[in-house]
Amino acid sequence: MPGQRRPATMRDVAQFAGVSVRTVSNVVNDQPYVRDETRRAVKDAIAALGYRPNLIARNLRRGSTNTLALVLPRLTQPYFAELADDLLTAARDRGYAVLIDPTDESDTRSVQDVFAQLAMITDGILVDPTHLAGRVDLTSLPVPVVALTSHSGRHGEPVDRVAMDDAGGARLATAHLLESGRTQIAAVGLPPAAVTGPTGRLRLAGYLEAHREAGIDVSPRRLLAANGWDPSEGYRVMSETLDAGIPVDGVFAFNDYMAMGVIHAISAHGLRVPEDIAVVGFDDIGFSQHTSPPLTTVSPGRRRIVEAALDMLLGRIDGTRTGATEVAVVEAELVLRGSSVTKADPEA
Amino acid sequence: MPGQRRPATMRDVAQFAGVSVRTVSNVVNDQPYVRDETRRAVKDAIAALGYRPNLIARNLRRGSTNTLALVLPRLTQPYFAELADDLLTAARDRGYAVLIDPTDESDTRSVQDVFAQLAMITDGILVDPTHLAGRVDLTSLPVPVVALTSHSGRHGEPVDRVAMDDAGGARLATAHLLESGRTQIAAVGLPPAAVTGPTGRLRLAGYLEAHREAGIDVSPRRLLAANGWDPSEGYRVMSETLDAGIPVDGVFAFNDYMAMGVIHAISAHGLRVPEDIAVVGFDDIGFSQHTSPPLTTVSPGRRRIVEAALDMLLGRIDGTRTGATEVAVVEAELVLRGSSVTKADPEA
DNA sequence: TCGAATCCTTGCATCGTTACAGGCGCGTGA
DNA sequence: TCACGCGCCTGTAACGATGCAAGGATTCGA
Structure with a gap:
């Protein structure tokens, strides 16, 4: 009321x-x-009347809102949920509120309009641009923008970026599987998955590079495309592959969430993880510690990504950072767990 | 730039x-x-100059912002992430932006201040009040508030509420386990978990009621407290119980996320789900379809909760809903999956 | 005692929009 | 011919805060 x-x-x-x-x-x-x-006397009056400054009026007058926008596809993707959580907390601790805007395919608005509107009511925008596929020009907005992205912006806009090391992380994951003796490693999550195209390509590149370095051939039968990076696709793709009798002794799933479905499919086929098939994911979401078995995965350094992105954005906002756009790359790290290492063979 | x-x-x-x-x-x-x-002529001028109305000025003048606030503990809890996702999309389709505010224990701000501030920059507030434990008076804010909650507001503030049927859902889950012949059913997630106290009590009540109806005694040894509703606690609590040799043939975990840890603990002890121990969760988060085995769970009707809450809130905002506060209860539904039903015994 | 420097306080304009009330021109009915 | 109504458009005052520049009061040194 x-x-x-x-x-x-x-x-x-x-x-x-x-x-x-x-x-x-x-x-x-x-x-x-x-x-x-x-x-x-004034403070007493403020207390007596329960006065609070009207923030809207202040925003109008000052021309700033102490609010940031975060533009992402969906929070149902656990990586994004955890990223948003980190960002919300970090921004709050720095005195900023955060407006989250979901812009996926179901969105009928013009993306450019969305950004123009957000720019008007916030002081800066953080965006995961992979799913926007250049449908927006981020350079002409009246507020600073920092992209949280992976794909090399060579063809993209010159915006500040914080990137995770997709290719490097994927190389780590694949190399780990190869070193533990697996040679028939499936890659799960190739495009066409529309919203993850560029990321998928980079993770594939890392997978290929690790094979090249190890001198092991890659079979196209084990390069598995997915329509979306969720467990049901992981399940479907893996089931079809096993049903087809394609030999597989390891899986690098392009994200943890899909890996859940992969593990499910493997056990549904009566095979064991990791004895029959080792599985490695990417993202290090919270769940991954508690699958059965716990999931080996690549930690992209979410916390550091958030901090770096906030530093960049707030630096642009308060004017302490000026000049050419920058790109920060956060190193990825392999987290070894039971899905790729048997207890008898701890390796690390 | x-x-x-x-x-x-x-x-x-x-x-x-x-x-x-x-x-x-x-x-x-x-x-x-x-x-x-x-x-x-005006439209041409607008196009020629690339004019866009300044939303802040409009907000000040109109006294409304077309923005809602969502106050929750953490997005790392998948149920909240999915709830937020639904809400973001639904609100966006109705023309509202959403500001998400995380207010957990790590928050040093005064909760009352947080709400007062949010009230100033939004048109209405949706809040999960369980974790606020009455640290805020929601009735004296200048914008309408709808609580997304379970605990009977009898001792709470008279605010509009949309509640899931915690007790009823818990009853369904437990009754299902009892009907399939389990008699030694652990309940996982009792308080002290600070942020889930009231919810936990209601889910416990449903568990107890199902036992009463079935005429089966409850052993306090199988009432398991958790410090937080996440997989690591589910894992810890379940491991300790199995280690202690307490007989268990079924588990009702108070949420799916904990259930993941419970399943992990069970297989880590060399037992099978559901043959040795059947497991049922609560929330029906996306993951639950793809654990091994897939998790039987209670679907609280998240989508309907979000729609009902938005209807209520927007009704208050546009003035079409006036008068006494209301409480809407959304019915819960049991979703049967492999963690409680063997293939030979489909039951449904 | 006077002038100047310092401290404290204040009106007024302004941010960009919307609301109010009124003005002007034209057509219409008496 | 006059009055009236209607359609279209406009000047001005808000909304509630902050920035500017100047004004009054006080203190200090000479």
């Missing part, structure tokens, strides 16, 4: 305290040159 | 089109009494 009284304004406070509006403003904003006595 | 040109204002458009500011406003807001010719 909305309260009934009109909220007190600065004018009310000024009248109550017997000073000018301007003085109240000075007190509220901790300006110097206010006598202690006056300051206290 | 911020663009350099000052964005065009309504005044600029007016001047360009040779009309008054007021007329531009009328065109922008589709007011009647504007000649078609004038209207087109």
